[in-house]
Amino acid sequence: MADHHLPGDPPVPLTLRRSARARRISLRISGLDGRVTLTLPSRVPDREALDFAREKEGWIRDHLAQHPECIDVDYGCVLPIDGQPRHVVAGRGRRVLLDLDQLTVPGAASGAKPGRRIQRYLQELARDRLAAASDHYAAALGRPYSRISLRDTRSRWGSCSSDGALMYSWRLILAPSEVLRYVAAHEVAHLAEMNHSPAFWATVRQLYGNYDGAREWLRREGNQLHRYRF
Structure with missing residues (x-):
């Protein structure tokens, strides 16, 4: 797979996927994460796929506008747990603590992102x-x-x-x-x-x-x- 971008504001990431079984260029937008994937035959150059994406730019952007934006989990964000919104806050100690309205995560002083933890x-x-x-x-x-x-x-x-x-x-x-x-x-x-x-x-x-x-x-x-x- 190769990663490219459709220019504009904002630029749209494009994933180019080659397939020996493909007979023509096809375009798919994931309904889960909004990923835009172009599948193209093995011998078709990248530029043809990118030209195809530019022709479909209006449709791509309209579709993505209806897709929920991704949220990077970090201090200060709101994350549902058990369906209830919890504010992710920095804390001390070693344990992650779940309360009624917040999730307390230690480690902010080290500068590490809390997402993986x-x-x-x-x-x-x-x-x-x-x-x-x-x-x-x-x-x-x-x-x-x-x-x-x-x-x-x-x-x-x-x-x-x-x-x-x-x-x-x-x-x-x-x-x-x-x-x-x-x-x-x-x-x-x-x-x-x-x-x-x-x-x-x-x-x-x-x-x-x-x-x-x-x-x-x-x-x-x-x-x-x-x-x-x-």
């Missing part, structure tokens, strides 16, 4: 919450799972494999707690029904209750969780 903290918190929810629903279902893993997935919030392994996006810790629990119930239900049949959705409802609100929140607001860069 906050990410590690959130991943640990997400694992605790998702493991507890998965344990609860698996016990109610009467079917054990084999293991839990966390990833920063963009195409799905969770999955369940045929051998009972559960995978979740750690960014669920940013969502309201009822949404996190719904995803856990959804994936645990797959331990009994490896499909999305009426029987599966009946199992989700049996475990979680009325899931319509949580499911709609993910559909409407889920992409917002990917705007935070750590």
